[in-house]
Amino acid sequence: MRTTNLYAPTLRETPAEAEVRSHQLMLRAGLIRKAAGGLYTYLPLAWRTIKKIEQIIREEMDEAGGQEVSMPILQPAEIWQESGRWAVYGDEMFRVRDRHGRQFCLGPTHEEMVTTLVRDEVRSYKQLPLMLYQIQNKYRDEIRPRFGLMRGREFIMKDLYSFDKDEEGMNESYRKMYDAYTRIYTRMGLDFRPVEADNGAIGGGHSHEFTVLADAGESSIACCTSCDYAASDEKAELNVIKAAEEELLPLEKKATPGANTIELVAGYLKLPIEKTIKAVAFQTDADELVLAFVRGDHEVNDVKVLNLLEGAIELRMADEEAIAEAGGCAGFMSPIGIKEGTRVIVDQTVMEMYNACAGANEKDVHYVNVNPKRDFPDAAVADIRMVRAGDLCPRCGGIIKMTRGIEAGQVFTLGTKYSEALRAVFLDENGREKPMQMGCYGIGVGRTMAAAVEQNNDEHGIIWPRAIAPFEVVVVPVNAKNPEQLELAEAVYNELKKARVDVLLDDRKDRAGVKFKDADLIGYPLRITVGPKAVDENAVELKVRRTGEILTASREEAAAKAVELLGKL
RNA sequence: CGGGGCGUAGCUCAGUUUGGUAGAGCACCUGGCUUGGGACCAGGGGGUCGUAGGUUCGAAUCCUGUCGCUCCGACCA
Numbered sequence: 305m306r307t308t309n310l311y312a313p314t315l316r317e318t319p320a321e322a323e324v325r326s327h328q329l330m331l332r333a334g335l336i337r338k339a340a341g342g343l344y345t346y347l348p349l350a351w352r353t354i355k356k357i358e359q360i361i362r363e364e365m366d367e368a369g370g371q372e373v374s375m376p377i378l379q380p381a382e383i384w385q386e387s388g389r390w391a392v393y394g395d396e397m398f399r400v401r402d403r404h405g406r407q408f409c410l411g412p413t414h415e416e417m418v419t420t421l422v423r424d425e426v427r428s429y430k431q432l433p434l435m436l437y438q439i440q441n442k443y444r445d446e447i448r449p450r451f452g453l454m455r456g457r458e459f460i461m462k463d464l465y466s467f468d469k470d471e472e473g474m475n476e477s478y479r480k481m482y483d484a485y486t487r488i489y490t491r492m493g494l495d496f497r498p499v500e501a502d503n504g505a506i507g508g509g510h511s512h513e514f515t516v517l518a519d520a521g522e523s524s525i526a527c528c529t530s531c532d533y534a535a536s537d538e539k540a541e542l543n544v545i546k547a548a549e550e551e552l553l554p555l556e557k558k559a560t561p562g563a564n565t566i567e568l569v570a571g572y573l574k575l576p577i578e579k580t581i582k583a584v585a586f587q588t589d590a591d592e593l594v595l596a597f598v599r600g601d602h603e604v605n606d607v608k609v610l611n612l613l614e615g616a617i618e619l620r621m622a623d624e625e626a627i628a629e630a631g632g633c634a635g636f637m638s639p640i641g642i643k644e645g646t647r648v649i650v651d652q653t654v655m656e657m658y659n660a661c662a663g664a665n666e667k668d669v670h671y672v673n674v675n676p677k678r679d680f681p682d683a684a685v686a687d688i689r690m691v692r693a694g695d696l697c698p699r700c701g702g703i704i705k706m707t708r709g710i711e712a713g714q715v716f717t718l719g720t721k722y723s724e725a726l727r728a729v730f731l732d733e734n735g736r737e738k739p740m741q742m743g744c745y746g747i748g749v750g751r752t753m754a755a756a757v758e759q760n761n762d763e764h765g766i767i768w769p770r771a772i773a774p775f776e777v778v779v780v781p782v783n784a785k786n787p788e789q790l791e792l793a794e795a796v797y798n799e800l801k802k803a804r805v806d807v808l809l810d811d812r813k814d815r816a817g818v819k820f821k822d823a824d825l826i827g828y829p830l831r832i833t834v835g836p837k838a839v840d841e842n843a844v845e846l847k848v849r850r851t852g853e854i855l856t857a858s859r860e861e862a863a864a865k866a867v868e869l870l871g872k873l
Numbered sequence: 874c875g876g877g878g879c880g881u882a883g884c885u886c887a888g889u890u891u892g893g894u895a896g897a898g899c900a901c902c903u904g905g906c907u908u909g910g911g912a913c914c915a916g917g918g919g920g921u922c923g924u925a926g927g928u929u930c931g932a933a934u935c936c937u938g939u940c941g942c943u944c945c946g947a948c949c950a
Binding site for chain 1: 900908946
């Protein structure tokens with residue numbers, strides 16, 4: 305490919321609409337252009353990278369036993385009504401009607417489609433396991449599209465679905481996918497972590513998010529500094545922290561006028577914040593009141609709370625009236641004196657506190673010398689707090705640090721949620737009818753590209769990992785109007801092509817500076833410069849984008865040297 | 874949907890407070906000169922000032938509606 309034949313409109317200045325680095329760079333480097341909010345055109349450079357990412361994914365999916373298919377993007381409402389999600393999915397689903405008034409949606413995901421496909425064909429355990437995948441556009445009418453390709457309304461996704469005869473098989477499929485994902489992100493040259501994740505409403509199964517580490521990432525993850533434990537902030541498990549044992553003092557009320565926050569109480573009573581107990585009141589979607597208690601310096605993890613509540617779908621902050629009805633007092637709450645039957649959940653660490661301070665369930669009054677094991681021994685106890693930096697790893701006891709990343713892929717087991725709803729059943733070895741055990745596994749392809757840019761750039765532009773660079777090498781004749789230079793550059797270019805290197809010849813008649821700036825901005829891993837020195841001294845120059853390292857080689861050696869350097873990028 | 878910010882040339886922005894008839898840099902076209910880090914000189918093209926309405930002799934500027942973009946929150950690949 306020659307630059308004069310490449311549509312890659314680079315921008316000298318950063319467009320005002322882009323806030324995050326990857327979005328800015330992809331616009332500036334001429335990779336993408338916006339068509340409307342959350343909708344982007346992939347220009348030739350971006351599309352080359354997308355195709356490379358897809359190819360890596362395909363190879364690993366096939367290797368793991370997946371088979372590629374292509375299912376319709378336009379999906380009939382019926383199958384969604386059957387699974388019950390037509391009503392649940394809400395405004396996030398794009399819905400359309402055909403000329404007869406029949407309803408369809410633009411697929412936000414394909415569980416319904418793939419499950420109905422499989423149920424009609426698979427009858428026997430002998431036909432399982434089965435793994436089907438596709439790479440295609442998905443549509444979600446996001447509340448707020450943002451960060452360019454990071455969260456679009458149309459985005460490219462690889463989605464694989466596994467079908468197994470039992471849980472053991474499902475877990476085996478899961479493991480294969482986990483391993484395949486690990487190879488995919490490794491091959492792409494990205495710094496990533498498989499992160500234990502909550503799989504929310506589905507419950508029960510496993511889930512990992514494959515998170516590309518980047519400071520601008522949306523997800524906050526807890527990583528152990530000693531072992532390889534990593535979990536999303538809402539998932540991270542925590543061990544009990546035992547306070548030093550103390551003699552139990554008698555419970556006592558103290559007036560704490562206006563002290564309705566933990567900071568105010570601790571300040572007023574001159575107590576360390578670790579000696580206080582904090583309350584958070586929630587209500588479920590069914591209006592049940594739930595009181596959660598954590599140590600004063602901790603935060604309640606509402607996902608953990610929600611997971612403890614059978615049947616609840618979401619939590620919101622409780623109304624003051626509901627709290628008062630249960631005998632509580634907003635801002636001054638404790639489990640002591642709450643009406644019988646009220647849902648109270650106490651963090652495990654709270655149970656190990658001695659002579660602590662908590663609300664007295666009346667305005668402007670707190671208790672001191674609260675001893676949970678004595679004062680509310682019957683409360684439900686669980687791990688309900690949010691992880692924070694400095695906590696101890698639940699696996700090895702090492703120190704946890706918090707990092708940020710971009711969730712580029714996710715794997716999780718679904719169990720029989722969809723196979724039951726859509727009656728995808730088979731006969732097992734004993735002739736008994738059973739629902740299939742499913743798993744689903746997604747990779748955001750465009751998001752992975754954005755994450756790669758987010759993770760690999762400097763003040764001059766993008767620095768592509770070789771495996772997903774739009775071109776591996778750019779050959780730059782310093783002065784393309786000089787026939788000798790151009791001829792030598794073409795010779796190097798042709799040799800690299802022959803060596804099956806993905807190479808671009810920047811044959812534009814612009815000044816060298818322009819071409820160098822573009823090369824840095826677009827971020828080809830390797831640049832080969834052919835200038836006067838090549839003509840006069842037979843010396844061409846190879847520059848590694850990431851390190852800035854410059855090597856020289858003779859014209860004859862240049863291609864071989866480039867191939868050697870690429871091997872290390 | 875709630876809360877901020879912004880819509881003026883392809884891009885980045887000035888002009889809006891105090892109404893007087895459209896600007897700069899970059900990009901683009903022509904010619905010249907130049908060719909190792911976004912050159913230079915000369916000439917040129919390009920804007921219903923997001924949009925609709927109102928106030929006014931006169932609106933980019935003031936008022937009202939509306940659309941779009943963007944950031945923060947709930948959602949997610």
